[in-house]
Amino acid sequence: MTQRISVIGVGYLGAVHAAAMAELGHDVIGLDVDAERVAALQAGRAPFHEPGFEELLRRGLAAGRLRFTTDYAALADAEVHFLGLGTPQRADGLGADLSHLEAAVDALAAVLPARAGARTLVVGKSTVPAGTARALAPRIEQVPGAALMWNPEFLREGFAVQDTLAPDRLVYGVPGAAEEDPRVGMLDAVYAPILEAGTPRLVMGYEAAELVKVSANAFLATKISFINAVAEMCEVTGADVTDVARAIGMDDRIGAKFLRAGVGFGGGCLPKDLRAFLSSAEQHGVGEALGFLREVDAVNQRRRSRVVELARELLGDLAGRRITVLGAAFKPDSDDVRDSPALDVAARLLEAGAELVVTDPEAEAGAVRRLGAERFTADTEQALAGAELVLLLTEWGEYRDLDPERARALVASPRIIDGRSVLDLPAWQRSGWTTRALGRGEARSVPSRAGRPVPAGEARPVPSSEGRPAAVPVPA
Ligand code: UGA
DSSP states (O other), rough: OOOOEEOOOOSHHHHHHHHHHTTTTTTEEEEOOHHHHHHHTTTTTTOOOOTHHHHHHHHHHHHHTTESSSGGGGGGTOOOEOOOOOOOBBSSSBBBOOOOHHHHHHHHHHHOOSSSSSSSEEOOOOOOOTTTTHHHHHHHHTTTTTEEEOOOOOOTTHHHHHHSSSSHHHHHHTOOOTTTOHHHHHHHHHHHHHHTOOOOEEEOOOOHHHHHHHHHHHHHHHHHHHHHHHHHHHHHHHHHHHHHHHHHSSSSTOOTTTTTOOOOOSSSSSHHHHHHHHHHHHHHHGGGTTTHHHHHHHHHHHHHOOOOHHHHHHHHTTTTTTEEEOOSSSSTTOOOOOHHHHHHHHHHHHTTTTTEEESSSSSSSHHHHHHOGGGSSSHHHHHTOOSSSSEOOOOOHHTTOHHHHHHHSSSSOEEEETTOOOSHHHHHHTOOOOEEEETTTTTTSSSSTTTTTOOOOEEEEEETTTTTTEEEEEEO
């Protein structure tokens, strides 16, 4: 049944959620305080790169089921209001900044009409510390007939549409955790097509729902830092972390996902959620329990320094050296550069005096903002031209598929650091490249016999990081 829905905060999460709710057949209004963003969305233009989103947006607009506003008064007749506001890291510490969320709750409460019975539902989707919903509820519930529930969002950038319309699970947080709470039925009606497709739905208390989200992100971050810590061991023992990850990932209990070693995690969620979780635990007096998250963060930061060290191992002093960085976004299929490892490494190289060229298929705006327009080139081949060292730091398909022979013809010196463990290093070595990769002792080579193709099956000595030679057969 069609419902009147509002989505407050149409950033990444909110905009996709609004368009997805219109796709389910609801009548949706999205609100943001950013008038430019609202104008873009209303004109059918996605303000960020997200596969499939613009089509969904345009479909909703064309069907007359989706519109955008900056005016809270326009939300008054909606029955269900989703809160999709950002909760960034506070400027003065590790905790989450809830000011946008709090301001939105107050602005919404001011326009909600009093209704008899539980008729207005406010649904928090933002990632928040445990205790937030309980603290915000009175501000909503002062309006007769209005009630708050928490329904965390698990979408991944790059898969946002699919994750919203076909999530792994729906989590509903209501005080008392009772299935028969009228809020549960109201949200079920909104998500009816998703539930009918068999999506599991879990009802729990406010705090549990809030903790599900931060725990999930902290677990994912821990998994990545775990394999990156193993990568550090691989570097000093000569092992290849991709071998280790492949083998441990075959154990169902461990699972193969999120075991890609490399320059580590970034983005607008994992790093800040990890820190907010730790900060919230400290506030509750159980900081020690989550103290290991500090180490998870530290391992992640160390990977960024390690890439710069590898660059120095290859070039010596970086001042004046022509270095190309492939990738600026925090991950492929996104133009998001928030806490991007690639951009962070690029900035460090620049600081060290390198003559830097950065390229990325989508993240030009973010890269230019951080590094300056003169450092950015949209064309991959132009970016490679004349490089003395290439760093692959975001694994876009077009970089994974680079032809080492063709790339070699473009650069000044064939040296590459694979910061995402995605290249077939022996193939690059056969094309004359000197390669380095995070955590791949066995797959490394020192300055190779430039350009001489190595016959299939020929063993080539590959010194490990301690200089201990290990005979590695070169695959056909
Ligand atoms: C993350 C979570 O995966 C979503 O479930 C969650 O909803 C979202 O945060 C959020 O809180 O809104 P996202 O930030 O889009 O989603 O990115 P991820 O796909 O989790 O990747 C995060 C970072 O980890 C990226 O920089 C990626 O390159 C890195 N990563 C990922 C690795 O270094 N290794 C891996 O094996 C996987």
